[in-house]
Amino acid sequence: MKIVVAIVSCALALGAFAQGTPKYLDFTAPLEERVEDALGRMTLEEKVKMLHAQSKFSSAGVPRLGIPELWCADGPHGIRGEVFWDNWDNAGWTNDSCTAFPALTCLAATWRPELAREYGRAIGEEARYRGKDVLLAPGVNMLRTPLNGRNFEYLGEDPLLASKMAVPYIEGVQSNNVAACLKHFALNNNELNRNTCDVHVSDRALFEIYLSAFKAGVVEGGAWAVMPSYNLFENRHACENPRLIKEILKGDWDFDGITVSDWGGVHNTDLVIDGGLDLEMGTGTDGLTANMNAYDTYHMANPYLERLRDGRASVEELDDHVRRVLRTIFRTSMAPSHWKGRFTCPEHYATARRIGAEGIVLLKNDGVLPIAENVRKVLLVGENAVKMLTIGGGSSSLKAQKEISPLQGLSEALQGKAEVAWERGYIGAGGVIYNNVKSRDFELLSERRDSAALVADAVEKARNADLVIFVGGLNKEEHQDCEDRDRLSLNLPYGQDALIEALADANPNIVVVNISGNPVAMPWAGKVAAIVQDWYLGSEAGNSLADVLTGTVNPSGKLPFTIPYRLEDTPTWGDGRRYPGIQRADSHISDIYYDEDILIGYRWYDTKKIPVQFPFGYGLSYTRFDIGTPTVSRTDSIYTFTMDVSNIGSLKGAETVQIYVSAPKVKGLVREAKKLAGFAKVDLLPGETRSVSIDVPVSVLAYYDEETASERIVPGKYVFSVGASSAELLHKINVRYDEK
Ligand code: GLC
Numbered sequence: 001m002k003i004v005v006a007i008v009s010c011a012l013a014l015g016a017f018a019q020g021t022p023k024y025l026d027f028t029a030p031l032e033e034r035v036e037d038a039l040g041r042m043t044l045e046e047k048v049k050m051l052h053a054q055s056k057f058s059s060a061g062v063p064r065l066g067i068p069e070l071w072c073a074d075g076p077h078g079i080r081g082e083v084f085w086d087n088w089d090n091a092g093w094t095n096d097s098c099t100a101f102p103a104l105t106c107l108a109a110t111w112r113p114e115l116a117r118e119y120g121r122a123i124g125e126e127a128r129y130r131g132k133d134v135l136l137a138p139g140v141n142m143l144r145t146p147l148n149g150r151n152f153e154y155l156g157e158d159p160l161l162a163s164k165m166a167v168p169y170i171e172g173v174q175s176n177n178v179a180a181c182l183k184h185f186a187l188n189n190n191e192l193n194r195n196t197c198d199v200h201v202s203d204r205a206l207f208e209i210y211l212s213a214f215k216a217g218v219v220e221g222g223a224w225a226v227m228p229s230y231n232l233f234e235n236r237h238a239c240e241n242p243r244l245i246k247e248i249l250k251g252d253w254d255f256d257g258i259t260v261s262d263w264g265g266v267h268n269t270d271l272v273i274d275g276g277l278d279l280e281m282g283t284g285t286d287g288l289t290a291n292m293n294a295y296d297t298y299h300m301a302n303p304y305l306e307r308l309r310d311g312r313a314s315v316e317e318l319d320d321h322v323r324r325v326l327r328t329i330f331r332t333s334m335a336p337s338h339w340k341g342r343f344t345c346p347e348h349y350a351t352a353r354r355i356g357a358e359g360i361v362l363l364k365n366d367g368v369l370p371i372a373e374n375v376r377k378v379l380l381v382g383e384n385a386v387k388m389l390t391i392g393g394g395s396s397s398l399k400a401q402k403e404i405s406p407l408q409g410l411s412e413a414l415q416g417k418a419e420v421a422w423e424r425g426y427i428g429a430g431g432v433i434y435n436n437v438k439s440r441d442f443e444l445l446s447e448r449r450d451s452a453a454l455v456a457d458a459v460e461k462a463r464n465a466d467l468v469i470f471v472g473g474l475n476k477e478e479h480q481d482c483e484d485r486d487r488l489s490l491n492l493p494y495g496q497d498a499l500i501e502a503l504a505d506a507n508p509n510i511v512v513v514n515i516s517g518n519p520v521a522m523p524w525a526g527k528v529a530a531i532v533q534d535w536y537l538g539s540e541a542g543n544s545l546a547d548v549l550t551g552t553v554n555p556s557g558k559l560p561f562t563i564p565y566r567l568e569d570t571p572t573w574g575d576g577r578r579y580p581g582i583q584r585a586d587s588h589i590s591d592i593y594y595d596e597d598i599l600i601g602y603r604w605y606d607t608k609k610i611p612v613q614f615p616f617g618y619g620l621s622y623t624r625f626d627i628g629t630p631t632v633s634r635t636d637s638i639y640t641f642t643m644d645v646s647n648i649g650s651l652k653g654a655e656t657v658q659i660y661v662s663a664p665k666v667k668g669l670v671r672e673a674k675k676l677a678g679f680a681k682v683d684l685l686p687g688e689t690r691s692v693s694i695d696v697p698v699s700v701l702a703y704y705d706e707e708t709a710s711e712r713i714v715p716g717k718y719v720f721s722v723g724a725s726s727a728e729l730l731h732k733i734n735v736r737y738d739e740k
Pocket of ligand 1: 183
């Protein structure tokens with residue numbers, strides 16, 4: 001029977017070809033007509049083959065019809081180097097060394113959505129050029145605990161900031177006929193037990209906090225793909241979760257793209273069919289190496305085919321999955337455009353350098369920055385001044401064409417002005433691979449000294465320097481900023497705290513540059529002259545940092561997360577129930593309870609009145625700004641705040657005006673002390689004043705009402721606060737909201 005079906009299908013296809021171009025190959029035809037035409041030509045087997053992996057990062061097309069395979073690629077900060085068809089090993093290609101862009105936490109710290117669009121366009125060009133149809137990015141999980149190993153891949157602790165930065169990134173990527181794939185959907189807020197933790201969260205926190213950026217990415221950004229996550233929610237793995245996939249994503253949000261499982265996130269055939277997933281990737285085996293083509297043993301492969309043939313699975317649902325994959329192919333590799341993207345071009349490096357510099361946050365400056373003209377001897381201390389940080393950290397690890405280290409960037413920037421020396425200062429985890437400028441090769445740093453000698457040497461040299469720049473922080477090793485692991489402490493590792501204090505005792509002119517994707521405790525903050533929150537900046541890391549430290553770029557970054565004093569102050573601290581969760585008896589599953597509910601990040605610290613080291617939205621400049629008294633006007637659905645912003649210093653710079661809103665108290669209803677309602681970044685020359693307008697949708701006043709499963713605004717007095725950070729709110733405007 002199957003042979004007859006195949007012969008008939010081929011004949012139909014050939015017949016159609018014979019009569020002229022079939023609709024699905026008419027690139028000018030409406031998308032849905034192409035989808036329906038292609039679907040109608042496919043056999044059952046061809047349909048099923050399209051819904052699961054055929055290699056590590058691809059799923060099958062329809063060779064007979066000239067429909068290509070669908071290729072995915074990591075990651076959020078650059079296009080991952082090619083791996084073998086069937087395993088994670090590097091394929092050793094010579095043309096896949098990419099531009100490494102800054103980590104998304106840095107992008108969030110720019111508070112400039114236009115840069116997110118530029119970032120998305122550039123990384124999308126690199127994906128297109130590498131022939132990748134789905135970019136597995138952006139990650140938009142919220143920073144719930146500073147211990148989460150993957151926070152460096154995400155956009156911080158506030159859903160509005162994350163949404164405003166994710167939407168243009170997605171649009172930029174997709175302008176290259178490459179699908180952006182929002183991940184990890186949803187509630188993947190820790191790496192420890194990521195495959196086995198069942199998240200318990202109120203619907204209110206789910207919709208107000210944890211799904212907010214996903215919804216913006218789908219509804220506003222038009223994301224063509226979404227990646228359900230490893231963890232469980234309501235006792236169902238997210239990749240097999242009908243409430244997340246069918247009800248919320250495809251139903252409420254009218255998502256018409258594909259859901260691509262996280263790699264290995266599917267565990268059960270009947271559950272994944274029931275859950276509504278479209279594309280199963282990375283399950284269990286390394287494909288061909290098993291005793292048969294293990295891709296056929298995937299849950300959405302032969303097991304699914306059997307259920308379709310014996311009527312246990314719906315062909316209608318199968319066709320919906322296939323429509324979504326076809327739609328994605330016709331949006332990407334078979335899109336009308338012939339655009340082939342660009343790769344490692346000067347413009348991409350310029351974008352990386354600009355975003356890196358603009359995302360750097362100046363947290364403290366006693367006047368030692370920017371580096372003074374009379375500084376002649378600079379000492380850099382710390383492994384992160386030389387260590388390659390584009391590699392490691394899990395799936396976001398990159399094969400970068402270049403990575404300028406802080407030592408290289410600063411040496412070049414200060415050439416002819418100051419002598420730049422370096423001391424390792426401490427020994428971190430993992431090998432230190434660095435880019436040897438002389439040998440122009442990547443080398444492994446050797447070391448004979450013990451920790452005491454390393455500290456002694458650094459301190460000795462610090463005594464004789466005009467300026468000490470400590471470049472440390474976390475790295476991409478396990479239990480630092482790394483996938484599939486969480487951090488074990490809020491403090492810096494490898495004895496860095498003591499080293500910083502020793503250096504500060506030896507020379508008060510010390511700048512601490514913390515490179516991390518997460519907040520770290522800063523017990524030495526009062527003893528150093530300047531503090532810079534730096535990020536994983538990728539290929540141009542050293543140049544971006546040098547641009548800021550020398551004053552070529554005036555820092556304008558603002559923290560996308562709170563930096564707490566200690567772990568005990570954080571919302572997830574406690575008896576383990578909130579984090580890392582409680583192991584079920586006789587089960588590999590643990591239960592993690594989001595008891596802090598909507599009070600994530602600064603919502604927690606503000607509402608509980610817990611002092612912090614540095615607040616959300618905080619960042620200094622080398623110049624000073626004045627934010628004038630705002631006025632507010634309202635249309636039916638928008639408040640518009642207008643104020644004058646002035647640069648009252650001597651250097652050009654940029655300020656981010658932030659607006660927060662506080663709701664009236666209602667008995668029995670927990671409300672955050674305030675939440676971000678809007679923001680705008682403005683560039684100003686010295687002495688310049690500009691009028692800035694910020695639109696805030698009236699819907700920002702709402703909370704998610706669980707009883708009606710809808711957003712509701714409580715009538716009453718709302719207080720809007722305007723300022724330069726969540727803790728510097730100079731102006732307040734009261735607005736009354738009355739139910740119509
Ligand atoms: C990983 C990550 C996901 C990545 C995928 C493919 O486990 O969770 O972010 O895109 O697998 O590498």
